[in-house]
Amino acid sequence: MAVSLSRLLDKAVAGLLRRGLMRPFGIRRGASTAAAASVCISPSPHCLFDAPVRVKVSGLAPLQEVTLRASLTDETGNLFQSSAQYRAESSGELDLSRSPALAGSYSGVEPMGWLWSLAPTQPFKRLVKRDVLTPFRVDLEVLEGHGAPDRLLAKATNERSFLREGTRRIPVREGRIRATLFLPPGADPFPGIIDISGTGGGLPEYRASLLANHGFAMLALAYYGYDDLTKEMKEFHLEYFEEAVNYMLQHPQVKGPGIGLLGHSKGGDLVLSMAAFLKGITASVTINGSIANVAAFLHYKDVTLPPLGFESKRAKINKSGIVDIVDVLNNPLEGPNRKSLIPVGKAEGQFLFIVGEDDRNWKSEFFARTASDLLLEHGKVKPEIICYPGAGHYIEPPFFPLCSASIHFLVGLPTLWGGEPKAHSLAQDNSWQKIQDFFRKHLM
Template identity: 45%
Template sequence: MYSCSAMVHLKVTPESALADEPVKIKAWGLPSRQIVTIRAWLKDDRGEMFYSRAFYESNDEGEVDLQQSPATGGDFHGVHPMGLFWALKPVTPHFRLLKRDVMGSPFEVHLELYCHLELNAMPECSPEATASLRRWYVDPGVQRLQVQEGRLRGSLFIPPGEGPFRGVIDLYGGFGGLIEFRSSLLASRGFATLALAYFAYEDLPKSFDFLDLKYFEEAAQFLSNHPKVYGSGVGVIGVSKGAEMALAMASYLPQIAAAVCINGPVTITGSTVSYGDLILPEIPYQRERMMFTQSGGSIMFRLYVDLTDPEHQACMLPVEKAKGPILFLVGENDQSCDSLSYARASSARAKEYGKMDVYIESYPGAGHLLEPPCSPFCPLSRSPSSPIPMIWGGELVAHCRAQEISWPNILDFLRKNIPCSKKNKL
């Protein structure tokens, strides 16, 4: 086994940054044309280990610069400066990397360089060089306020400064509970963001079988009325079941000025949703159509209905009633639901009624869980709603590129379409 000289260095810049910001990784002091392995690993808030690795060949000057050097193998191929972060995968199968305590310590990512092809998940030999960096999910000065207002449950993230700020409600899907990492990053980008729990949290219902749209209206009113928030309309962003509820909010609630719907249905699906005396038409999950793979995961999109059926078209949410624009973000390799077909059907319905501000951004090769940039690709994970792991779909490079592209587009869309006036509070 080849041993590098004692002059090998590995450096990452910056060593401390928000989790949605790229970093630069560079090694030098290597022999020219030397094959090396660069490995990344971290432990999440529960102590679960995640790791990745890629192989590189040093240039004539004995350098490896991930901005320019292609990975020749490992978890990915080609020039991908953030590939080691994209490819982080669990040692314990089917775990998903989530930052749960966003206000606490950051993720500490460790980088190790080996002067050979290191094929073991847990190497026994010592690395030739190491570096580390801290990945924060909240900018200094962001405040987190626990929300227990009436029946509302969640947390409100307020950016630093006097404000007022544009307000956004953030919804996740079938995992339930309170997921905050996107909310804290949105606040770090200048949005007052309400991470809203709506089931399986504290004294909320255990499941989403029965949902009251008035609850979401109370959340929109609460955020609009907050002294740090512009009061003339708020935005909403959601993924999966959260995207479904975001679309319902945009369709029925006057407080919603803009909505971002990520890979979700465009009907009320698998739950009963009421809005006062109105019961929104619901389509049950078709569990008999569930497909299984030899790996033990399930492909879920066949649970959802075909919207070419006129009976099912009648159950589509009335997107044409939305006050503001709607942005559908779609992973074309989504294996949880047929997101592209649904987004197209909803857009077509909007145009039939003369609403022209419904937009679709679709990403070939991307799967269901489109997260902020630099988030690891998660093609399969456990879910509280399923006894077996769920297949989310996607391909590593295509999916993670989609995350890099979609995040600034989300921020731009929300900035442009959430009003900045204190007047006419709703």
């Protein structure tokens, strides 16, 4: 009852403020509060990156106007920030789980808006975690007033880690394999998954490490641009990926009889190729992947899939100099382009396709539905396709900020990835759980 009366009072006073019939209780510049403001992050200021937290500010004046600013500096020195304007409740408290943001990087009641709305202060930078052994530190500052606030009232830091206590990170260099294995705590076998990233190359570990915290044995697999692997995207041999599959199938802490595959972008078409040609794969997930082999020749025994052709003249450049390449690739169902089509109809196991409907890298929904048609034509189980309106190409784990444009590794220019921040954030949160549910269902 007390809570509801407090909220009614807040609404009444806010109405008087809007009509100019009442002056705000907020502190004037240079004045001081009766009690110092403080920021509380619960259940703990130290958490996993994909875990939500509750942010509360106490000790403000009744209905005081403040700005909440979040700042994160990545491992290469790039700064990402968000800010939103708030008005404290009549109690002098600000609770992001119920207090709406009035304007700024996000609006409305958004308990984690300060994190998912982070944006780079320099254009075309994407937030990527390079060292999963260290956390990201997010500084939360409460500043006096709206507009151009400069007086700091309170500050706290949220440390967001990528490995929970007991999760093991094991570098793998066996035969040709260059990878990192993540094992959850305990000695029991876990469902095993190989995680394959896109055209950026190297060995990204952040998605695999976060999934390992949820009970999966994860192998983050490099395939070029790392260690002694090829430095260029010209041709790949599926035997390398087959070696990684066999490594997981034979590992004592990987539960059989089959493993799962997870791939994003170029990693998505590699996942489909692995499922089509290799044995021991029970469940496959692609995130905005292609049904055709792209960017490099793919060889397996006596079979070669050429890269899908493209027409660079179909690219568009907007007034900001950002390239839109969504129409560049040829249709893999037409003419000689069919040589690049992955024979996914041969694959065994279950499939989940995660699709961002605003993906501007390529036509992910068309690719997913084409894969579904091919599977059904060959008498296979209908795959699950989940389409997310307003989501772009880089569908990441929860709370990673949207990257709507950055330098494309192959294009060499700022390239549009698509997406709207709020819708993209919802897609990341929902798909993260859907991916886990899918693998638990088919690998447990």
